[in-house]
Amino acid sequence: MAGEVSIEQIADEMYQLVADSAGQKKLKATDLTKAMTSKYGDQVSKQDCKDAIKMLIDSGRCIYGYFGGSSIEIPHREGSEN
Amino acid sequence: MSDDLKTPLLDELEKGPWPSFVKDLKQMASKKPMVKDLLRQLEKSYRDKRGYWKHGGLVGIMGYGGGVIGRYTALPDEFPGVSHFHTLRVNQPSGWFYTSKALNELMDIWDAHGSGLLNVHGSTGDLVFLGTVTDELEPTFRDLTAKDWDLGGSGSDLRTPSCCVGPARCENACYDTLALTYDLTHKYQDELHRPMFNYKYKIKMSGCPNDCTAAIARSDMGIIGIWKDDIQVDQAAFAEYVDSGMDIQGSVVDKCPTGCISVEGKEIKIDNSNCVKCMHCINTLPKALRVGKERGAAVTIGAKAPIVEGALFGSVMIPFMKMDNFEDMHDLIERIWEFWDEHGKNRERIGECVERIGLATFIEGIGLDPVPQMVKQPRDNPYIFYEEYYEEES
Numbered sequence: 001m002a003g004e005v006s007i008e009q010i011a012d013e014m015y016q017l018v019a020d021s022a023g024q025k026k027l028k029a030t031d032l033t034k035a036m037t038s039k040y041g042d043q044v045s046k047q048d049c050k051d052a053i054k055m056l057i058d059s060g061r062c063i064y065g066y067f068g069g070s071s072i073e074i075p076h077r078e079g080s081e082n
Numbered sequence: 083m084s085d086d087l088k089t090p091l092l093d094e095l096e097k098g099p100w101p102s103f104v105k106d107l108k109q110m111a112s113k114k115p116m117v118k119d120l121l122r123q124l125e126k127s128y129r130d131k132r133g134y135w136k137h138g139g140l141v142g143i144m145g146y147g148g149g150v151i152g153r154y155t156a157l158p159d160e161f162p163g164v165s166h167f168h169t170l171r172v173n174q175p176s177g178w179f180y181t182s183k184a185l186n187e188l189m190d191i192w193d194a195h196g197s198g199l200l201n202v203h204g205s206t207g208d209l210v211f212l213g214t215v216t217d218e219l220e221p222t223f224r225d226l227t228a229k230d231w232d233l234g235g236s237g238s239d240l241r242t243p244s245c246c247v248g249p250a251r252c253e254n255a256c257y258d259t260l261a262l263t264y265d266l267t268h269k270y271q272d273e274l275h276r277p278m279f280n281y282k283y284k285i286k287m288s289g290c291p292n293d294c295t296a297a298i299a300r301s302d303m304g305i306i307g308i309w310k311d312d313i314q315v316d317q318a319a320f321a322e323y324v325d326s327g328m329d330i331q332g333s334v335v336d337k338c339p340t341g342c343i344s345v346e347g348k349e350i351k352i353d354n355s356n357c358v359k360c361m362h363c364i365n366t367l368p369k370a371l372r373v374g375k376e377r378g379a380a381v382t383i384g385a386k387a388p389i390v391e392g393a394l395f396g397s398v399m400i401p402f403m404k405m406d407n408f409e410d411m412h413d414l415i416e417r418i419w420e421f422w423d424e425h426g427k428n429r430e431r432i433g434e435c436v437e438r439i440g441l442a443t444f445i446e447g448i449g450l451d452p453v454p455q456m457v458k459q460p461r462d463n464p465y466i467f468y469e470e471y472y473e474e475e476s
Contacts (some may be wrong), residue, residue: 028238028428029278046423050278057145057276064147066138069429070237070277073140 010052026071119163149233171208171234207244208234245287255289256307256377257405280426309374320370321348384433401455
């Protein structure tokens, strides 16, 4: 961790970003990383962001999706499956 | 084949001298009902002149963002057997060397969990399992990993590194492509399985400029074996070619792109300073000519197929680097990713990024000095000013 912001906190904030944009915009790992580094500056490193995304994915809170590019999403049943 | 499978258009593809995938599909359809629906849908596509697949989605393995390509039929009521028909990319061994035992393991796993259909190999390099349902993804992955296999890349990640057979089978290999592929695959596991880039990033390794993996055309980063010194010549072997009646002038000398080969009697002379390493003479006279002794690799950046923008060939970034260890390569790769991460746009390949921001900015950003080999064509912009010019002026 680079500063006072914990990986858990970054993960929670990333999760909130993904949840807020669900159905409107598909966020990529780079979008989440840029959002955190612009918010916290030097307090958050890219590696912190990678670790936070890993935490979100490995816990199952988020999953990867692919629609012309990879995105990070809240698990849901997709339309094409129906 | 059952009577309910009528495929007159596909049947046409079985005619003629070449093996047909339709024949394979029909054989598998007798064992796997989902393949029957695959054939029916394909027949309908040929008849209607349109595809009926939906691609992408959320399917995957827990923790992985790559390796599974979601695929669904757009007509699930008509073709329920392919309502899910997902593809798995299995990370191939370096150079595509398998044992019979390994292939049998893979076939058993796929017979148990999927359609039994394969693509060996896909253009990415992976061995591709074609067609299974969502519920079978995790069991397939579990069985694969139990036998030490893993999934390859897909989506916006590092795609499965791929290489030619290299020094295992080829005397032209200028570095150990197999070892580098193995090294990169293991070092960049996170980048391979967890999409974190703007878009896909492909690395292909060819041992010599014959470029059997087509790295110059199909990889964001091509690492192509090359030599720095002179082509090795065995004049006695060359004399044997002459004595055999081979048309040396027409087959070799006239085809040298830089005209740097001449023949005097039974002796071949090569002006190595003008050789562009096209490999034609070495390929044509393999007993007489060999690649040089000072070997390494050239690195090209930016090749891609036409997706968002048009197709690009790779451009030389590093004309020669020794390949004694791979640390310099790791350093280069990570500097490129760092730059691309900072400056690239969503769904923009590295080649497109370089085109947009300019080569000068790119090489400065990744810490490379400009060299003549980077020049692709004479410049068409006359308004180029150098810092040295301003320094002199002031």
